[in-house]
Amino acid sequence: MLSRLGAKPASLELGLFAPAERQQFRVVxxxxxxxxxxxxxxxxxxxxxxxxxxxVRWEPYxxxxxxxxxxxxxxxxxxxxxxxxxxxxxxxxxxxxxxxxCDINYSGELPLxxxxxxxxxxxxxxxxxxxxxxxxxxWALAHQPQTTESILIVPPGRHVEALRPLPVEFLRLSxxxxxxxxxxxxxxxxxxxxxxRADLPSRFxxxxxxxLDQALGNIPELLTAERVPKWIEASWTWEPPVDDRLVxxxxxxxxxxxxxxxxxxxxxxxxxxxxxxxxESAEARHFPVALSQPSLSLKHWIELTLLHLExxxxxxxxxxxxxxxxxxxPLEVRQTRLFDGNQANGExxxxxxxxxxxxxxxxxxxRRVRLCPxxxxxxxxxxxSVTDETADRKAxxxxxxxxxxxxxxxxxxxxxxxxxxxPGGPPIRFWWEQRRHEVAHSWGPERxxxxxxxGEDVRRDYYLVETSQGEWFWLFRTLGEERWWxxxxxx
Amino acid sequence: MxxxxxxxxxxxxxxxxxxxxxxxxxxxxxxxxxxxHLDLSELLTGRRLPRGWLIEWQGSGEESGAETLxxxxxxxxxxxxxxxVIVDPTGEFYPPGAASLGVPMDERVVVxxxxxxxxxxxxxEQVLRCELPIVVWGHVPPGNERQWVRLxxxxxxxxxxxxxxxxxxxxxxxxxxxxxxxxxxxxxxxxPCWERRWQVEVLSARGSIHGKAADVVLSHETNPLRLVAELxxxxxxxxxxxxxxx
Numbered sequence: 001m002l003s004r005l006g007a008k009p010a011s012l013e014l015g016l017f018a019p020a021e022r023q024q025f026r027v028v029x030x031x032x033x034x035x036x037x038x039x040x041x042x043x044x045x046x047x048x049x050x051x052x053x054x055x056v057r058w059e060p061y062x063x064x065x066x067x068x069x070x071x072x073x074x075x076x077x078x079x080x081x082x083x084x085x086x087x088x089x090x091x092x093x094x095x096x097x098x099x100x101x102c103d104i105n106y107s108g109e110l111p112l113x114x115x116x117x118x119x120x121x122x123x124x125x126x127x128x129x130x131x132x133x134x135x136x137x138x139w140a141l142a143h144q145p146q147t148t149e150s151i152l153i154v155p156p157g158r159h160v161e162a163l164r165p166l167p168v169e170f171l172r173l174s175x176x177x178x179x180x181x182x183x184x185x186x187x188x189x190x191x192x193x194x195x196x197r198a199d200l201p202s203r204f205x206x207x208x209x210x211x212l213d214q215a216l217g218n219i220p221e222l223l224t225a226e227r228v229p230k231w232i233e234a235s236w237t238w239e240p241p242v243d244d245r246l247v248x249x250x251x252x253x254x255x256x257x258x259x260x261x262x263x264x265x266x267x268x269x270x271x272x273x274x275x276x277x278x279x280e281s282a283e284a285r286h287f288p289v290a291l292s293q294p295s296l297s298l299k300h301w302i303e304l305t306l307l308h309l310e311x312x313x314x315x316x317x318x319x320x321x322x323x324x325x326x327x328x329x330p331l332e333v334r335q336t337r338l339f340d341g342n343q344a345n346g347e348x349x350x351x352x353x354x355x356x357x358x359x360x361x362x363x364x365x366x367r368r369v370r371l372c373p374x375x376x377x378x379x380x381x382x383x384x385s386v387t388d389e390t391a392d393r394k395a396x397x398x399x400x401x402x403x404x405x406x407x408x409x410x411x412x413x414x415x416x417x418x419x420x421x422x423p424g425g426p427p428i429r430f431w432w433e434q435r436r437h438e439v440a441h442s443w444g445p446e447r448x449x450x451x452x453x454x455g456e457d458v459r460r461d462y463y464l465v466e467t468s469q470g471e472w473f474w475l476f477r478t479l480g481e482e483r484w485w486x487x488x489x490x491x
Numbered sequence: 492m493x494x495x496x497x498x499x500x501x502x503x504x505x506x507x508x509x510x511x512x513x514x515x516x517x518x519x520x521x522x523x524x525x526x527x528h529l530d531l532s533e534l535l536t537g538r539r540l541p542r543g544w545l546i547e548w549q550g551s552g553e554e555s556g557a558e559t560l561x562x563x564x565x566x567x568x569x570x571x572x573x574x575x576v577i578v579d580p581t582g583e584f585y586p587p588g589a590a591s592l593g594v595p596m597d598e599r600v601v602v603x604x605x606x607x608x609x610x611x612x613x614x615x616e617q618v619l620r621c622e623l624p625i626v627v628w629g630h631v632p633p634g635n636e637r638q639w640v641r642l643x644x645x646x647x648x649x650x651x652x653x654x655x656x657x658x659x660x661x662x663x664x665x666x667x668x669x670x671x672x673x674x675x676x677x678x679x680x681x682x683p684c685w686e687r688r689w690q691v692e693v694l695s696a697r698g699s700i701h702g703k704a705a706d707v708v709l710s711h712e713t714n715p716l717r718l719v720a721e722l723x724x725x726x727x728x729x730x731x732x733x734x735x736x737x
Contacts, residue, residue, distance in 0.1 A: 383602065402587065405591050409583060491555075
């Protein structure tokens with residue numbers, strides 16, 4: 001929700017859905033623009049779609065993406081508090097900031113919260129902030145739907161009073177515990193507080209009393225603060241800027257050496273780094289360099305980075321260069337072998353070769369291919385980057401019967417002159433590359449009518465033809481137009 | 492233990508381990524076998540090729556089918572744990588056509604699309620130098636003798652196999668271990684049987700197959716590559732059926 005909806009304009013018509021019971025989907029979150037159509041979270045997706053115009057976009061909910069986005073926001077909030085944690089629910093949607101004594105720099109609690117609010121607003125997020133004595137009470141007050149205030153400050157020692165009228169749902173309880181409380185007609189926190197404490201765990205489980213006591217401040221709540229990642233980077237600035245590639249390469253190697261040396265004692269390898277080049281006009285150019293496995297091989301990193309650098313077409317002189325490690329991992333510990341040439345070494349070498357190929361040619365030129373169940377020849381396969389970890393999962397289509405197809409498909413079908421005995425019949429002669437080809441055998445027609453949803457209605461009769469010389473071609477006739485095209489060569 | 496004694500012990504251990512490993516490797520295919528023992532049917536069906544060989548498939552014309560025949564042989568030559576690399580500078584390689592020849596459409600196959608001839612040479616060299624057993628199939632642009640020597644050296648170092656499709660009749664010797672000329676032949680069976688025939692002549696080769704010729708048939712229905720008649724010898728064999736793979 002945060003990653004997809006959080007920082008988007010209010011006019012955006014977007015909703016998120018997630019799988020629910022009985023192979024149905026339910027709406028998880030919608031933008032205010034979609035709410036106008038009467039759609040609410042929890043509604044069945046089919047029902048929501050029937051209420052909205054077709055232009056509303058629906059995307060699957062990504063909890064992992066949300067958590068990651070929340071974590072990034074937590075890192076940013078470290079300027080307001082030394083301890084920023086995600087709330088402990090399975091699907092966190094809040095940040096908990098320990099701001100004890102942090103208001104000194106802001107001359108009061110309200111200016112501090114206003115600064116936090118501005119920080120979020122600047123990034124496109126509207127927030128509800130609550131400041132109380134306990135994290136549980138702050139969470140409850142920030143989530144209560146009746147609130148019209150975007151900043152709530154409860155004076156010290158008054159949080160119990162603030163909590164009393166709130167529904168029990170805001171104690172961060174599991175849905176089962178809340179349902180059980182409702183069965184006993186316990187709906188508000190003050191009703192819950194009136195019950196004998198000793199009986200609560202046996203009737204409602206340990207969770208209830210723990211959450212209640214955390215909100216009331218009777219027991220401490222441990223917040224696990226997010227650790228702000230410390231970038232490992234190395235930079236170099238030229239004054240004046242340079243355009244000598246050799247100089248750039250030398251410095252690049254030097255920077256890489258610095259990074260490798262700093263990580264070597266910890267046995268942490270670099271898996272991905274960003275190279276940022278600042279040009280003379282202050283324009284920035286950057287490229288990622290990634291490995292499939294973490295490595296501290298200076299030679300390999302230098303080689304890959306230089307291969308990437310060679311592909312850049314720089315029209316200006318370079319003023320500065322920065323290398324930043326964006327992904328690192330412990331180095332793989334492997335048993336030393338006496339001889340090379342075994343499968344494991346081969347696989348490692350193959351990965352190195354792939355990384356080198358990507359460095360020189362780019363990811364778009366190093367591909368894995370898979371077949372797709374699409375009758376239109378142009379769409380019968382797809383390719384993925386070899387670094388795409390989901391590609392193996394996509395390669396799920398198994399084809400038990402493969403029709404005969406050429407191994408070369410022309411990028412665009414080329415029109416050819418064809419002679420048939422009867423209109424609509426198979427070809428008996430055609431001209432290609434200024435040569436006349438007499439057809440000895442032909443197989444067809446294989447009618448392919450498809451693709452209307454792509455905006456291009458394909459209606460073709462394909463023929464596989466063998467010439468009197470034993471050469472094979474793949475021709476088609478467009479239905480309706482009666483024109484002939486060469487589409488593939490069994491070269 | 493002094494340094495010399497330690498080195499001797501390590502040397503002895505190395506030798507003993509090498510012997511043990513050799514015993515295990517004896518059953519593996521492919522093997523480092525002498526070129527003299529290679530049979531033409533083995534060559535054309537990609538079986539038990541000597542490591543580090545470059546095989547040039549020269550077609551009598553663009554539509555001769557040399558590429559198809561070479562790809563069918565390359566698919567059959569992929570060893571266990573190996574890879575097939577398709578070098579496709581034109582971007583016209585069509586995977587469904589390859590799949591119908593038995594090329595597996597999974598992580599074993601990688602397609603490379605270098606942008607120019609210089610990059611294409613670089614790609615060939617890099618891939619052939621890989622220590623993993625790799626079959627490389629694709630076009631090779633015109634090159635000079637130095638480039639061909641480097642390519643051959645890369646193949647010998649890595650131990651993979653290159654199925655070369657020269658774009659033009661090469662001006663210099665390609666340094667390939669085997670040079671084949673592929674001519675299409677009219678098929679003998681009428682539709683609906685999908686069967687393709689070629690005559691393959693060995694223009695030059697290391698070993699005993701030099702000068703030989705054979706008729707080869709590829710059945711698109713059952714997908715075997717068959718040597719139906721070896722023109723210089725009477726031996727013939729049905730080899731290398733590969734199941735269709737998706």
